[in-house]
Amino acid sequence: MSDILYKLSNITQSYSGKIVLELDSFTIPKGAIIGLAGHNGSGKSTLMRILAFLESPSSGEIIFDDKKIETLETSLRREVTLLTQEPYLLKRTVAGNVAYGLELRGAKNIDNKVRESLNLVGLEPDSFMPRQWFELSGGEAQRVALAARLALNPKVLLLDEPTASLDRESTLLIHDAAVKVREKCGTTLVIVSHDYLWLDDVSDTIFTFAQGHLEY
Ligand SMILES: Nc1ncnc2c1ncn2[C@@H]1O[C@H](COP(=O)(O)OP(=O)(O)OP(=O)(O)O)[C@@H](O)[C@H]1O
Numbered sequence: 001m002s003d004i005l006y007k008l009s010n011i012t013q014s015y016s017g018k019i020v021l022e023l024d025s026f027t028i029p030k031g032a033i034i035g036l037a038g039h040n041g042s043g044k045s046t047l048m049r050i051l052a053f054l055e056s057p058s059s060g061e062i063i064f065d066d067k068k069i070e071t072l073e074t075s076l077r078r079e080v081t082l083l084t085q086e087p088y089l090l091k092r093t094v095a096g097n098v099a100y101g102l103e104l105r106g107a108k109n110i111d112n113k114v115r116e117s118l119n120l121v122g123l124e125p126d127s128f129m130p131r132q133w134f135e136l137s138g139g140e141a142q143r144v145a146l147a148a149r150l151a152l153n154p155k156v157l158l159l160d161e162p163t164a165s166l167d168r169e170s171t172l173l174i175h176d177a178a179v180k181v182r183e184k185c186g187t188t189l190v191i192v193s194h195d196y197l198w199l200d201d202v203s204d205t206i207f208t209f210a211q212g213h214l215e216y
Pocket residue numbers: 015016020038039040041042043044045046047
């Protein structure tokens with residue numbers, strides 16, 4: 001078993017014949033916190049969708065956990081979870097949202113896990129668990145969506161602009177939540193952010209993109 005989780009080689013992604021991402025070689029070690037920075041349209045979200053297996057690149061090879069992605073079982077793909085800039089909540093209470101993935105997986109002690117995850121993102125469980133999805137601010141909804149993913153102890157957590165609509169105090173909580181989930185579950189994180197100082201603080205390594213290429 002190698003300590004490399006993702007190994008991307010000669011990746012290109014094109015939309016309507018236009019290349020928007022071109023990576024000769026890109027690796028992510030297991031348990032790393034990787035930051036992705038760069039201007040709007042530089043290819044960060046495209047790379048995130050590829051890492052989440054939501055999109056296949058136009059060309060190139062992806063090895064995940066020593067396996068070619070064409071041969072990956074669904075169960076392994078499910079261990080990779082992407083939180084996008086517009087988090088999607090189920091039309092349920094906060095508790096229902098955070099519990100949903102746990103229920104699907106037949107987890108035990110769901111109530112405790114929901115509480116623990118809400119605490120991680122700084123939402124007081126007793127006050128937030130009964131709230132409906134429409135009774136939340138944008139920043140609270142984003143944190144509920146993150147808590148729902150943290151609860152699943154994912155192997156990989158891909159966070160696209162996780163602090164975009166959060167105040168300073170909440171961004172610090174997301175920093176701590178990222179570090180804690182790595183510590184507790186060995187989760188590998190890839191985080192896109194335009195807040196360079198925050199990203200630099202939370203990441204082991206930052207890769208900066210410019211027009212679909214890595215800048216060195
Ligand atoms: N589904 C799509 N169809 C066509 N073009 C796309 C598609 N998705 C992204 N693009 C284009 O690919 C390029 C890279 O976009 P991407 O969203 O990856 O950039 P980004 O670095 O995440 O930007 P931002 O910081 O604004 O989120 C852009 O020029 C964008 O217009």
